[in-house]
Amino acid sequence: MGSHIVVSLLCRGHRVLVLARERDNASASQRMDRLLNWFGLSQTQRRYMKVLQGDLNLPGLGLKAQDAGTVAADVDETVHCASDTSFSPRRREQVERTNVLGLENLLDVVRKSPCRAFHLISTAYVAGKQKGLCAEDFLQVLEFHNVYEESKYRAEKMATKHCADNKITLHVYRPSIVYGDSNTGRTTLFNALYYPIRTLHFFQKLYTRDILENEGKKAREMGVRLEKDGVLHLPVRIQSSDECGLNLIPVNYFVEAFMTLRRECPEGGVFHVVNPRSTTIRLLADYTRRFFQLEGVRVAEPEEFLKQPRNGLEILFDNHIRYYGPYMQDKRIFEHSRTRAILAGQNIVCPEFSYPVFAICMGYAVETDWGRLV
Amino acid sequence: MFSEQARKTAGQCRHYAMCKIDYLDTGICRSGEQNHYVSYFPQGRMDIYHALCRGLVPVTSPLVEIAESCDLCGICDKQCHFVTGMRPVEVMKALKTYVRQWLEQGNQPLQVKTDPGLEGLREVVGQKWATNDPAILLTYADDPFPLAGMRTPRYVALPRTREEVAALVCFANDRDLPYVVRGNGGSVFGFVFSHGLVMDMNRMKGIEIDPENWTARVEPGVTSFELQKEAFRHGLRANTAEPAATVCGNIVCTGLFSTWSNAYGVNADTFVDMEFIDSRGDFFRLIDPGAPNVFCFEHKLTPAPGICTLAHVRLHPTTEDEEGLMVPFDDFEEAVEFARELGKRRIGLAIGVLGGHYLSTFMSPSADLADKVRYGLSQALGIRYVVFMIGDGFARQAVRSMRESVIDSKLFKMLMLGLPRLADDEWLELVSGMDTDQPPYAILLRREMRSLLEAVLRPSPEAAAQAVDEDLRDFYIELYARPEMTDMVWLNMFRIISARMSRRKHMFAFLVYVPLDRVEVTKQICKELGRIADKHGIDHDYGFLTPLDMGKRGILEYDYYIDHQEPLEKEKIRQALKEFEPYLDNLSAGTKGVKWLKYIFSQGCARKEAFLYT
Numbered sequence: 001m002g003s004h005i006v007v008s009l010l011c012r013g014h015r016v017l018v019l020a021r022e023r024d025n026a027s028a029s030q031r032m033d034r035l036l037n038w039f040g041l042s043q044t045q046r047r048y049m050k051v052l053q054g055d056l057n058l059p060g061l062g063l064k065a066q067d068a069g070t071v072a073a074d075v076d077e078t079v080h081c082a083s084d085t086s087f088s089p090r091r092r093e094q095v096e097r098t099n100v101l102g103l104e105n106l107l108d109v110v111r112k113s114p115c116r117a118f119h120l121i122s123t124a125y126v127a128g129k130q131k132g133l134c135a136e137d138f139l140q141v142l143e144f145h146n147v148y149e150e151s152k153y154r155a156e157k158m159a160t161k162h163c164a165d166n167k168i169t170l171h172v173y174r175p176s177i178v179y180g181d182s183n184t185g186r187t188t189l190f191n192a193l194y195y196p197i198r199t200l201h202f203f204q205k206l207y208t209r210d211i212l213e214n215e216g217k218k219a220r221e222m223g224v225r226l227e228k229d230g231v232l233h234l235p236v237r238i239q240s241s242d243e244c245g246l247n248l249i250p251v252n253y254f255v256e257a258f259m260t261l262r263r264e265c266p267e268g269g270v271f272h273v274v275n276p277r278s279t280t281i282r283l284l285a286d287y288t289r290r291f292f293q294l295e296g297v298r299v300a301e302p303e304e305f306l307k308q309p310r311n312g313l314e315i316l317f318d319n320h321i322r323y324y325g326p327y328m329q330d331k332r333i334f335e336h337s338r339t340r341a342i343l344a345g346q347n348i349v350c351p352e353f354s355y356p357v358f359a360i361c362m363g364y365a366v367e368t369d370w371g372r373l374v
Numbered sequence: 375m376f377s378e379q380a381r382k383t384a385g386q387c388r389h390y391a392m393c394k395i396d397y398l399d400t401g402i403c404r405s406g407e408q409n410h411y412v413s414y415f416p417q418g419r420m421d422i423y424h425a426l427c428r429g430l431v432p433v434t435s436p437l438v439e440i441a442e443s444c445d446l447c448g449i450c451d452k453q454c455h456f457v458t459g460m461r462p463v464e465v466m467k468a469l470k471t472y473v474r475q476w477l478e479q480g481n482q483p484l485q486v487k488t489d490p491g492l493e494g495l496r497e498v499v500g501q502k503w504a505t506n507d508p509a510i511l512l513t514y515a516d517d518p519f520p521l522a523g524m525r526t527p528r529y530v531a532l533p534r535t536r537e538e539v540a541a542l543v544c545f546a547n548d549r550d551l552p553y554v555v556r557g558n559g560g561s562v563f564g565f566v567f568s569h570g571l572v573m574d575m576n577r578m579k580g581i582e583i584d585p586e587n588w589t590a591r592v593e594p595g596v597t598s599f600e601l602q603k604e605a606f607r608h609g610l611r612a613n614t615a616e617p618a619a620t621v622c623g624n625i626v627c628t629g630l631f632s633t634w635s636n637a638y639g640v641n642a643d644t645f646v647d648m649e650f651i652d653s654r655g656d657f658f659r660l661i662d663p664g665a666p667n668v669f670c671f672e673h674k675l676t677p678a679p680g681i682c683t684l685a686h687v688r689l690h691p692t693t694e695d696e697e698g699l700m701v702p703f704d705d706f707e708e709a710v711e712f713a714r715e716l717g718k719r720r721i722g723l724a725i726g727v728l729g730g731h732y733l734s735t736f737m738s739p740s741a742d743l744a745d746k747v748r749y750g751l752s753q754a755l756g757i758r759y760v761v762f763m764i765g766d767g768f769a770r771q772a773v774r775s776m777r778e779s780v781i782d783s784k785l786f787k788m789l790m791l792g793l794p795r796l797a798d799d800e801w802l803e804l805v806s807g808m809d810t811d812q813p814p815y816a817i818l819l820r821r822e823m824r825s826l827l828e829a830v831l832r833p834s835p836e837a838a839a840q841a842v843d844e845d846l847r848d849f850y851i852e853l854y855a856r857p858e859m860t861d862m863v864w865l866n867m868f869r870i871i872s873a874r875m876s877r878r879k880h881m882f883a884f885l886v887y888v889p890l891d892r893v894e895v896t897k898q899i900c901k902e903l904g905r906i907a908d909k910h911g912i913d914h915d916y917g918f919l920t921p922l923d924m925g926k927r928g929i930l931e932y933d934y935y936i937d938h939q940e941p942l943e944k945e946k947i948r949q950a951l952k953e954f955e956p957y958l959d960n961l962s963a964g965t966k967g968v969k970w971l972k973y974i975f976s977q978g979c980a981r982k983e984a985f986l987y988t
Contacts (some may be wrong), residue, residue: 017620121611195807202804218829312826317807319817372799 002081008084028053057101077117087146087323099151145326185364190351237300245278272336380468387420389562391618405443416450418513437509441473457651457873504531518938522564534614535682557623594622608688613638622682629978633724671984678976698862700781702757709759716927722765743841746797754806756813787860792831879935888927889967
């Protein structure tokens with residue numbers, strides 16, 4: 001999301017300092033250059049960008065003295081997009097390091113700068129285990145589904161206090177689950193919505209090869225078969241019900257919403273950037289079967305798994321979606337009247353997650369081998 | 375005239391003597407087998423070529439013979455590649471080419487004159503088995519140990535009998551000629567060099583199994599691999615160390631230890647009796663009432679009791695149902711606790727706590743694959759450590775009741791034969807994407823997942839062979855088709871893959887006896903050795919830990935890795951020595967249960983109780 005926002009700001013002529021890490025033998029500048037090449041941003045558009053090599057996890061963000069001086073002198077607004085989206089308790093330390101301590105390091109640097117507006121990209125799921133309507137406001141939440149929700153909640157609290165203490169306007173953006181661009185399918189991240197579908201696609205390739213090259217011995221063991229029309233029967237049951245579903249928004253909608261809210265609401269506040277309509281797992285399964293030419297992938301009630309335990313495919317698949325369980329069966333309603341009113345005034349509406357949108361996104365995912373060829 | 379590539383390869387010979395044992399059933403270098411001097415083995419030719427390139431040795435008649443005696447059969451390529459990834463045949467060819475061209479230019483090889491000393495030695499061992507030829511002497515002058523320089527002997531002699539050894543000792547004493555004994559030269563700690571006489575025991579290869587007593591009598595040239603092979607033929611097992619190391623040399627030098635030491639013990643536990651020749655040339659046996667007491671231990675550097683001419687070692691029974699098991703962990707402390715628990719409860723025979731580095735390196739037939747597998751095991755699957763165990767059906771049942779996730783022998787075979795696909799990026803990304811509260815291995819090792827895993831790995835000798843150079847693939851396919859190559863019991867008995875640890879660089883190993891009930895001591899040692907290595911820019915990693923004496927003690931290996939041909943790397947070790955030596959010295963002197971192996975050197979016959987519980 002950060003790179004999308006950077007590009008959007010640059011395209012509107014803003015001067016942007018980007019904090020990035022060096023990684024995999026590539027400097028921060030090289031990594032940003034690659035990203036901006038992917039966006040097709042011209043060199044002219046890049047001229048207002050400066051990459052600061054550093055690390056959110058280090059005090060002072062690990063900035064060189066000169067870069068720290070630039071930040072201390074030049075920053076008017078700060079947008080904080082960095083986040084660790086792991087849900088697992090065994091990754092608690094890593095998640096807290098990035099989402100809480102990282103923010104603390106950033107706020108400390110911001111405090112010493114002329115920055116007077118802080119934009120925090122949070123999540124709608126700071127609502128934790130609340131039920132029903134979740135206010136578009138700062139919340140008091142006691143229970144969470146996972147460490148990610150908890151850490152983002154703590155981050156909001158910290159940012160609120162820090163900004164109040166330092167007279168900085170705070171904007172908190174709370175998106176739901178973000179996927180690729182609804183018009184092009186383009187994305188640089190293939191997690192969240194993509195992972196479980198990628199798993200099914202992996203199974204499809206694996207067993208098709210087994211059937212075509214190895215007489216399908218392993219496929220038979222799993223009840224997988226290739227039908228005459230080329231459709232692969234892949235028996236994978238997904239535990240869910242029709243009462244609820246995933247709240248999905250495309251990245252282009254989020255960026256547009258962000259830019260508008262930033263511009264239209266100088267007083268700051270909390271903004272739920274969500275989809276008014278959830279997508280049921282049944283519908284997602286239907287889209288997946290249709291796009292990937294599969295059958296056998298279906299939604300099942302929990303009782304069915306008691307009668308027939310999960311097979312190997314289902315175990316692996318289930319472990320990819322287990323922590324999305326609360327989101328797949330989400331009964332929370334995110335109030336978004338304020339945000340909707342501001343965005344509607346600018347004709348900005350969240351696109352429906354229709355089959356054509358799904359197909360565009362999955363087409364891009366397959367074309368880029370789930371990001372490996374990006 | 376010299377090939378730069380061949381020179382580089384030659385300089386990288388690790389001197390592990392693996393080309394001197396037939397560990398892949400390929401046979402060994404024929405000229406080495408006939409001539410016994412290390413100079414006639416690929417290892418020796420590597421040294422000779424490297425020395426020629428640096429102008430350290432003249433072309434002598436034996437050097438010409440050594441070069442020509444290589445028939446380029448290619449066995450050394452297979453053997454060396456299996457453990458180090460190197461291809462010595464190019465060096466053998468380069469040596470032959472150089473010598474041939476040198477002769478074609480009308481040069482005459484140097485004929486080294488004999489001298490009275492050499493004549494005396496030849497009277498003892500025979501004309502062929504003593505030499506002062508500089509090309510041969512050179513191959514007995516150095517090893518990759520980074521803290522010692524070259525020491526060229528005046529003579530090398532290869533005795534055949536214990537009487538000849540005794541006569542050589544007397545001969546050397548009469549002439550004030552310093553001497554050392556060389557087993558197979560695989561110790562790589564700079565110990566087997568002398569300015570005087572080197573006695574190479576390669577011709578003393580007698581093994582006599584005593585099935586009634588479950589023992590074996592071995593001469594000093596017998597390697598661990600050779601003894602194990604013979605014991606195995608009789609349905610027995612020896613507690614042996616590195617396959618190319620000689621049994622006698624091992625016992626005298628450091629004492630025998632291995633993962634089997636969990637059940638079979640260390641040092642004095644491993645033998646019934648030993649025969650030595652003392653510094654006067656007199657024989658004594660340890661069971662003689664008047665023999666020197668070598669079962670005791672002194673916390674100081676001590677000379678060896680003499681030259682070992684015979685070891686009467688213990689062998690152990692095996693059962694039909696023995697198999698290996700690996701229990702994965704993502705936490706070191708938990709893994710050590712589990713290994714200790716097995717030791718305390720006397721569950722299993724061989725036990726070791728291996729890190730991801732060892733495991734991936736042992737399993738992978740190439741260094742590149744090992745790197746990928748290591749990432750795959752530790753980062754994607756969450757297998758940072760495994761407790762490795764060999765045990766019978768009862769022991770395995772016990773382990774299974776203690777831990778749900780295990781890698782059994784069938785799965786191990788599947789992993790070995792499907793290793794390149796285990797390291798496949800797409801698969802690893804998929805697995806590492808599982809955001810669960812259990813490590814991914816806990817899910818993948820469930821029984822229901824076996825079929826899916828097999829579909830992913832598509833294990834076969836052909837799949838495993840994809841990891842090696844194309845021209846070696848047929849050989850590897852045949853090799854991996856052999857059951858023992860994927861059998862944890864066989865691989866751990868014969869230890870043919872442990873030398874792979876030095877595939878990237880020469881390994882500088884720290885071995886320390888540790889108190890296993892205080893895991894923090896072990897962690898602190900690893901941390902401090904790691905800190906020192908980092909400070910000096912040395913590659914390093916945890917090696918292994920094996921419980922001893924019912925889990926009360928353990929032996930820890932921690933390794934530094936250096937390019938022994940790189941002066942800068944040698945300097946790094948030299949600087950690091952100033953820190954690790956006093957650290958380990960102090961720890962050995964002041965912490966109960968800690969004893970650096972440096973202090974056990976030459977006291978390998980000591981009772982373990984004499985140094986583990988001081």
